[in-house]
Amino acid sequence: MKAWGYCLTKADRDELIKAVEEYIITGVFGTETSQSQWKLPVTNESELDQVSFTAWRVRKVLGKLSDLARVLLQEQTPDRLVRWQQMLTKYANTIKIAFQHEDFTDDKIEIFQDYIDEWYYDYIELVGLPGITNYMHLLGASHLYHYIKRWGNLYRYQQQGWEMKNEMISSFVHRGTRRGGAGGKYGDAHTSRIVPVMQWYQRSIGRVTEASLFFYNT
Numbered sequence: 001m002k003a004w005g006y007c008l009t010k011a012d013r014d015e016l017i018k019a020v021e022e023y024i025i026t027g028v029f030g031t032e033t034s035q036s037q038w039k040l041p042v043t044n045e046s047e048l049d050q051v052s053f054t055a056w057r058v059r060k061v062l063g064k065l066s067d068l069a070r071v072l073l074q075e076q077t078p079d080r081l082v083r084w085q086q087m088l089t090k091y092a093n094t095i096k097i098a099f100q101h102e103d104f105t106d107d108k109i110e111i112f113q114d115y116i117d118e119w120y121y122d123y124i125e126l127v128g129l130p131g132i133t134n135y136m137h138l139l140g141a142s143h144l145y146h147y148i149k150r151w152g153n154l155y156r157y158q159q160q161g162w163e164m165k166n167e168m169i170s171s172f173v174h175r176g177t178r179r180g181g182a183g184g185k186y187g188d189a190h191t192s193r194i195v196p197v198m199q200w201y202q203r204s205i206g207r208v209t210e211a212s213l214f215f216y217n218t
Contacts, residue, residue, distance in 0.1 A: 001048060002072075002073065002127070003016055003072035003073055004016060004048055010046065013046060016072070017040050017042065019071055019072065020040050020068075020071075020072065021038065021039060021040055023064075023067075023068055023071055024036070024038050024040075024061075025037065025038050027064060027067070028060050028061055028064050029057065029060065054167065059099070062091075062092045062095055062096075063092060065088040065089075065091070065092060066085040066086075066088045066089045066092070069081065069084045069085050069088055070085060080126075083122065083125075083126060084126060086122065087119060087122040087123055087126055090115065090118060090119035090122065091119050091123070093115060093119075094112070094115045094116055094119050094139070097112050097115065098112070098144070099155075100153070100155070101153070101155050102153065103152055103153045104148055104152065104153055109145065109148055109149055112145065112148070113142060113145040116139050116140065116142075116144075116145070120136075120139065120140040123136070123140075124140075165201075169197060169201065172197065172200060173197060
């Protein structure tokens, strides 16, 4: 968004879009010789749309944010670019700790909040109030610190498993159904979107359960 704000013409925006897409498909999700498929979401009005990634892709992107800043913020002064890169590196290190599956010791929790405080100061200085989203507020206001102090590692409460199921179900709907049946030709049951999806989902859960029991008994 910061780099987008420096674009004065459509040509500038097209150049930025191309730079971001090439970096992502060759430097994050793929390589020069084996490029991935990804497009920067842009609205019909040629404005940036919401960027969303699955959890494993988020981890890959986080590790490359500092390098991506160097590509996108070339118009900044060298000093300010360095500050952006340092801030993003601190953020990536902070989130890496937040993602850990092991329980936190008391000392680790305190170190975690120290990392957050150091990053948050740089972050606010660079982006100001518009950068304080709900999630950033959770970090900067020590809410996440409080939750970990009280309930331990929050990984045990994460819902990524269900998020993955949502993606799987969405893929099934678009690739394996007619997304609405046969237009009422065979009655209401054949026009239902949810009934065939849930029937397939029950079958898939059954197969997973049977496989788990087999390996457990083995």
